[in-house]
Amino acid sequence: MQTTHTQDTLVGLFVASGIAGLFFLALQVSNLSSFTERDSYTVIARFDNSGGLKVKSPVSAAGVKIGQVSAISFDPVSFKSVVHLSIDAKYDKLPDDTTASIFTAGLLGEQYVSLEPGGSEDYLHNNSEIDITQPAIILEKAIGQFLFKSAEEKK
Amino acid sequence: MVIEFIRYLGSRTRSSFTKLGRGTFFLLQTLSGSLSVLPRPRLLLNQMYSVGVLSFLIITISGLFVGMVLGLQGYYILSDFGAEETLGVMVAASLVRELGPVVSALLFAGRAGSALTAEIGLMKATEQLSGMEMMAVDPIRRIISPRFLAGFLSMPLLAALFSTIGILGGQMVGSGLLGVDDGAYWSQMQANLDFQDDIVNGVIKSVVFGFVTSWIALFEGYDSIPTSEGVSRATTRTVVNSAFSILGLDFILTALMFGDD
Numbered sequence: 001m002q003t004t005h006t007q008d009t010l011v012g013l014f015v016a017s018g019i020a021g022l023f024f025l026a027l028q029v030s031n032l033s034s035f036t037e038r039d040s041y042t043v044i045a046r047f048d049n050s051g052g053l054k055v056k057s058p059v060s061a062a063g064v065k066i067g068q069v070s071a072i073s074f075d076p077v078s079f080k081s082v083v084h085l086s087i088d089a090k091y092d093k094l095p096d097d098t099t100a101s102i103f104t105a106g107l108l109g110e111q112y113v114s115l116e117p118g119g120s121e122d123y124l125h126n127n128s129e130i131d132i133t134q135p136a137i138i139l140e141k142a143i144g145q146f147l148f149k150s151a152e153e154k155k
Numbered sequence: 156m157v158i159e160f161i162r163y164l165g166s167r168t169r170s171s172f173t174k175l176g177r178g179t180f181f182l183l184q185t186l187s188g189s190l191s192v193l194p195r196p197r198l199l200l201n202q203m204y205s206v207g208v209l210s211f212l213i214i215t216i217s218g219l220f221v222g223m224v225l226g227l228q229g230y231y232i233l234s235d236f237g238a239e240e241t242l243g244v245m246v247a248a249s250l251v252r253e254l255g256p257v258v259s260a261l262l263f264a265g266r267a268g269s270a271l272t273a274e275i276g277l278m279k280a281t282e283q284l285s286g287m288e289m290m291a292v293d294p295i296r297r298i299i300s301p302r303f304l305a306g307f308l309s310m311p312l313l314a315a316l317f318s319t320i321g322i323l324g325g326q327m328v329g330s331g332l333l334g335v336d337d338g339a340y341w342s343q344m345q346a347n348l349d350f351q352d353d354i355v356n357g358v359i360k361s362v363v364f365g366f367v368t369s370w371i372a373l374f375e376g377y378d379s380i381p382t383s384e385g386v387s388r389a390t391t392r393t394v395v396n397s398a399f400s401i402l403g404l405d406f407i408l409t410a411l412m413f414g415d416d
Contacts, residue, residue: 007204014208018312021319025251025354028341056349 039089040067041126045100045113050081051136052111053102059085061115066091069113085113087124095120101134111136178374185373188293188300198297202305206267207312213266214259214313215320221258222321225249226328230335242335243344246325247318251348251357252413255318257405260364263306263313264397268372271302272393275376276386284377299377303369310365311358318357356412363404368397 050072059067067087075082087094097118104111115130124130192199229245275298278284284294322344329335348354372393379389 008200010208011200011203014203014211014309015312017211018207018309018315021312021315022358024319025315025322025357026350028345 040086041089041092042070043085043087043094043124043126043128043130045083045085045130045133046075046078046080047083047100047102047133047135048080049135049138050083051102051138052104053083053113053136054110057110058112059087059115060112061091061094061117066115083113085130092123092125094124096122096124096128097132098124098130099132099134100130102136104137174378177378178370181374181377182370184295185299185303185370188296189304191296192300192304195301198301199304202301203309206271206302206305207309210263210267210309210313211316213262214317217258217262218255218317218320219324221254221317222246222250222324223328225254225321226325226333229325230329230333239333239335240339241343241347242325242329243322243340243342244347246329247322247344247348248353250318250321250325251353253405253409255321256314256357256360256364257401259314259317260310260361260368260401261398263310263365264368264372264401265394267306267309268368268393268397269390271306271369271372272376272379272390273386275299275302275373276379276381276389279377279379280381280383280386282381299373303373306369306372307362307365310368311361314357314361314364352413356408359412360405360408363408364401367400367404371397371400 053069053072055069055072057069058065059069067085069083070086071084073082074080083100085100094115095118097120099116099118101114101116102111103114225246226242229242230239233239233242233245278294278298284298287294287297326337326340330337330340375389375393375396376386379385
């Protein structure tokens with residue numbers, strides 16, 4: 001039978017290591033440290049086709065993630081996809097003629113929204129809209145276009 | 156002949172329901188007795204030692220090997236698709252979401268659960284529980300509740316340790332042995348594992364498993380037939396019933412948690 005003192009120490013070590021394990025998982029293994037509930041503002045972009053974009057898909061400018069998609073919905077009046085982008089508050093000087101496009105990261109990768117800044121002197125603020133957007137590339141349409149073009153060239 | 160069989164089925168079903176009812180009553184008594192454990196931390200600490208600390212070794216070594224095997228097999232499968240860099244995601248997601256809670260709960264049931272059942276069953280067989288009642292000491296509060304709390308608290312810690320050591324083991328095999336890029340292992344993992352969806356759900360699972368496993372282990376001991384054969388059968392039933400419950404609950408929890416967004 002262990003002495004009480006040793007037992008207590010061992011239990012303490014056990015609980016401490018368990019909690020350390022939980023912290024390790026939280027900080028090192030997940031995305032907790034990179035993008036949590038930081039201050040952000042919402043910008044709205046309307047796409048003809050938002051493709052495989054999902055909520056929490058990244059929003060990047062110049063290849064750097066500056067936010068994520070917070071909501072995607074369908075507008076029954078204009079028949080476009082309304083995508084809400086939640087952008088980190090410290091990037092508050094995006095010109096209001098910024099264009100938004102949907103690209104795919106790598107071949108099998110997930111889709112993301114890429115913002116290309118324009119040259120306007122007015123900036124995007126909360127709930128402002130991005131006017132110029134480029135829809136996602138739909139594979140079937142691209143193949144269809146390719147086949148149509150090659151059929152044309154054969155004539 | 157057929158009538159006999161149906162009669163048998165009927166009585167077995169009824170006794171299962173009766174047992175479930177007794178078990179629920181037992182659980183309520185244990186939970187209400189848990190409050191009286193707080194002014195007596197010595198009881199809880201003793202049980203945390205025998206349940207948690209002594210399971211530490213089997214959990215960490217199993218976690219290490221499971222992580223290493225995941226790293227190895229994962230590499231072979233992913234390299235067919237040219238996706239070796241996502242090894243980190245594969246190992247971490249499998250461990251944190253499923254293998255960590257489930258395998259550590261199964262190991263816990265086998266090691267700590269069976270020990271608890273045997274201990275309580277033996278106390279019942281040697282009439283220690285009745286003796287305590289005669290001294291006006293409530294055996295539930297003195298014996299059962301501390302063990303229940305110890306199991307319930309240790310389970311998430313053990314599952315976290317299992318996942319952590321597993322991820323490190325996977326990295327050892329992936330980066331050290333097979334040449335996956337070290338930075339890619341961690342950065343892909345961090346980008347693709349969501350704290351709330353994956354880690355918190357894993358912890359919730361291990362808490363539920365700890366609750367159910369401790370309950371089953373303690374109840375089987377408390378309800379066992381007080382002979383040596385009865386105790387041994389109770390121990391077997393603990394491990395078997397815990398395994399069924401863990402795997403069944405895992406399916407239900409997974410369906411609830413990881414269903415369509």
